[in-house]
């Protein structure tokens with residue numbers, strides 16, 4: 001095979017053809033797409049081509065979707081085979097063997113020493129909606145407790161739990177009954193404590209303040225938590241925080257929903273990120289990378305929490321046969337190649353390098369992550385920790401111009417979440433380019 005030179009940027013970014021499409025698309029498509037840098041023409045494993053012929057190394061994986069790489073041949077073959085049989089079995093009304101085969105396989109990898117059942121939807125937000133319903137149905141309690149910085153989706157139920165940016169919530173009241181507690185964000189501790197001796201006091205806030213003054217635990221059906229926050233800024237919590245939250249849930253007979261939509265399927269160096277912590281969920285929400293680039297969501301619940309009547313909850317396309325065939329092949333691929341080990345190895349090496357860069361520069365304030373789920377937070381000044389939003393945006397722009405696809409997160413962070421199948425050569429090259437850009441922006445600022 002011809003060796004591909006990557007990245008390879010030959011035009012301005014966006015290139016002339018991309019510019020024309022972006023201009024037209026802004027006229028016809030509702031304003032959702034965030035970046036005007038590229039118009040995608042083709043994707044293969046860890047590379048993205050735009051319609052101007054530029055080649056980019058992908059450090060975003062379509063927001064942690066392409067864990068097994070873009071258009072992984074094993075997934076494509078499974079999809080092609082399924083297309084020859086049927087595409088829509090109508091999982092709301094009829095069974096097909098694929099649903100059973102995949103559910104049976106999936107639950108084996110979901111932590112928790114109990115029987116489990118699976119609900120299939122089409123997306124992360126649908127997984128969360130199903131989790132909310134299961135929790136309320138079982139507990140007959142109205143409230144769900146979520147965390148500041150959380151992202152659980154944008155439909156009205158999940159949006160009520162999302163608290164990563166007020167912009168997402170503006171003008172959309174009323175939300176359903178939810179309350180928010182501080183997340184363990186040690187770099188910017190909401191209580192100004194030192195993580196080396198804080199004993200995860202942020203978790204105590206739930207019991208000492210929320211349950212005392214605001215919401216009786218008897219009214220709380222579930223606590224929903226990302227094991228590592230994603231959109232909120234790729235924030236790894238204090239390990240004791242997760243443990244304490246799980247203990248509080250148990251103590252008050254509240255269900256613990258762990259949202260693995262972004263962190264799941266080997267991305268953080270374990271099959272699921274909750275395995276990094278001393279905690280187990282009752283309900284897990286998944287989506288994004290589950291089906292190698294095809295739309296699917298799965299909510300995995302403790303079997304005893306099942307609704308127990310037919311037709312209780314559903315979605316026409318949830319558990320679509322083509323997506324399930326893709327998910328089946330994706331899980332096989334992850335397990336066969338132990339992708340969690342690859343994520344841990346490449347991520348560990350990257351963290352070391354990026355931590356060295358943090359020492360060298362003023363703007364790189366915090367480097368954090370697990371596996372290939374790495375956040376870089378930029379600050380104007382390491383003492384004041386003033387958010388360096390413009391600098392982060394400049395780094396993002398330069399990254400695209402030099403052939404890297406990256407995504408921001410939080411207020412002034414950047415995420416590094418490439419396909420777990422990225423070649424070492426491409427990953428090292430991408431990190432070199434990114435480090436040069438960060439040094440350059442750091443120098444300009446100084």
Ligand SMILES: Cc1ncc(COP(=O)(O)O)c(C=O)c1O
Pocket residue numbers: 063123124125126128151152153154226230231259260261262263287288
């Ligand atoms: C943790 C988490 N939960 C839920 C969602 C919503 O997923 P979707 O965009 O598929 O609805 C996201 C999306 O980014 C997410 O990161």
